[in-house]
Amino acid sequence: MKTLTINLPDNLDIEEFEAKMLLAGQLYEKGKVTMGQAADIVGISKRSFMEVMGRFGFSLFSQSLDDLHHDIRNA
Structure with missing residues (x-):
């Protein structure tokens, strides 16, 4: 990681x-x-990142349909 x-x-x-x-x-x-990479940047688990995103005004769902399908498969 940089x-x-x-x-x-x-x-x-x-x-x-x-x-x-x-x-x-x-x-x-x-x-x-x-x-997962975003969670690593913050230094928290992926689950925690998902829980905190809304407080910062970010959508849980990616703009990309491929990313959404990938997230669903990995959930």
């Missing part, structure tokens, strides 16, 4: 978990990563 360092303004009130969720959720919704 490591990414981001410099954020000091006045930005954001926790590491929230920043990781926002990044992972966006990457998942855009189809750049799988749900």
Whole structure:
């Protein structure tokens, strides 16, 4: 896995978990990563990631029909 360092303004009130969720959720919704990979980015289980996604405004369902079928097979 790659490591990414981001410099954020000091006045930005954001926790590491929230920043990781926002990044992972966006990457998942855009189809750049799988749900499992997104969960790994945040450092939580796939199930936990699925449970937390809604609180951050992300859809559980991918835009791709192939991804949906893959998720259903793996569920």
